[in-house]
Amino acid sequence: MDDIVSNHDLEELECELDAAAAKESRKARRRTAIQDIEPGAEWNDVEHAILTRRSIRKFKGRQVPAHMIRRILEMGRFAPSQGNNQPWSFVVIRDKAMIAEMEQYCVAVCKNMTATIDYTNYPPGSEQRAAIMENTQKLNRDNPNSFHPVPMTAIKSIANGRFAVFHRAPTVILILMDKRGVGVPEVDIGVVGTNIVLAAQSLGLGTCWIGFSKLLSSNPALVEKLGVQAPFEIAEAISVGYPIGNPTQQAISRQTHQIVWWEDGNKEILY
Numbered sequence: 001m002d003d004i005v006s007n008h009d010l011e012e013l014e015c016e017l018d019a020a021a022a023k024e025s026r027k028a029r030r031r032t033a034i035q036d037i038e039p040g041a042e043w044n045d046v047e048h049a050i051l052t053r054r055s056i057r058k059f060k061g062r063q064v065p066a067h068m069i070r071r072i073l074e075m076g077r078f079a080p081s082q083g084n085n086q087p088w089s090f091v092v093i094r095d096k097a098m099i100a101e102m103e104q105y106c107v108a109v110c111k112n113m114t115a116t117i118d119y120t121n122y123p124p125g126s127e128q129r130a131a132i133m134e135n136t137q138k139l140n141r142d143n144p145n146s147f148h149p150v151p152m153t154a155i156k157s158i159a160n161g162r163f164a165v166f167h168r169a170p171t172v173i174l175i176l177m178d179k180r181g182v183g184v185p186e187v188d189i190g191v192v193g194t195n196i197v198l199a200a201q202s203l204g205l206g207t208c209w210i211g212f213s214k215l216l217s218s219n220p221a222l223v224e225k226l227g228v229q230a231p232f233e234i235a236e237a238i239s240v241g242y243p244i245g246n247p248t249q250q251a252i253s254r255q256t257h258q259i260v261w262w263e264d265g266n267k268e269i270l271y
């Protein structure tokens with residue numbers, strides 16, 4: 001009798017075997033996820049949009065149909081956010097006079113900034129140069145992100161009229177952030193904007209994030225005129241239009257960041 005396995009035991013054994021096989025197969029799938037994609041396979045539509053998107057700084061004068069802007073904003077609306085708190089709202093500006101007013105204000109701020117922080121405007125050895133250098137160094141220490149050399153160079157170009165803040169785009173979308181958002185609402189703003197620029201890319205539109213839009217915040221009258229109301233504040237902007245030329249062919253350098261990869265008790269460093 002001992003050799004005879006009951007139906008019940010068999011069923012249990014089969015279940016266990018099935019579970020073990022499923023576990024093995026899950027593990028194998030995890031290990032080979034990347035290799036599973038055939039080498040040399042075409043990028044899918046999402047990957048293609050990610051890889052071909054470039055920041056566009058030259059736009060055709062032609063306006064983008066309103067329904068396309070609604071469509072890309074809809075992609076933003078479905079972005080994930082911490083606790084699904086969706087701490088954003090939008091201001092769409094397609095009014096030439098209003099965009100010009102925003103541009104002029106930002107240029108004025110940049111002119112003012114270069115006068116007070118750009119020591120290269122003054123001769124070496126002069127008292128003014130030393131005073132401004134000291135001021136700039138202090139600002140840099142206190143706000144290392146804002147006074148990084150990249151925005152500083154751009155600020156000078158904006159002040160000199162060599163670089164347009166909104167790139168003369170026919171549509172500018174301000175992304176407003178509710179500062180009371182859960183966790184780090186700035187991250188949610190990055191996510192919603194990413195959905196918008198990728199959706200725009202997939203529809204043949206060009207976009208550029210405009211971090212300099214923050215400069216508008218120092219003008220409460222303009223902020224109010226734009227329709228920004230507390231608890232919202234301007235977090236970012238995205239310029240949208242039809243790109244001139246074929247900017248997707250421009251190669252943009254990217255670093256190869258280190259990836260620490262833990263698996264099955266091993267730690268590997270990948271690139």
Ligand SMILES: Cc1cc2nc3c(=O)[nH]c(=O)nc-3n(C[C@H](O)[C@H](O)[C@H](O)COP(=O)(O)O)c2cc1C
Nearest residue numbers: 053054055056057165208209210211212213236252
């Ligand atoms: C949050 C954020 C703010 C940015 N602000 C500006 C900006 O004010 N002006 C601008 O011309 N580009 C701006 N950019 C675009 C970056 O310079 C650009 O993404 C980067 O150089 C990489 O080039 P790519 O977008 O063509 O891949 C911004 C990008 C991000 C993500």
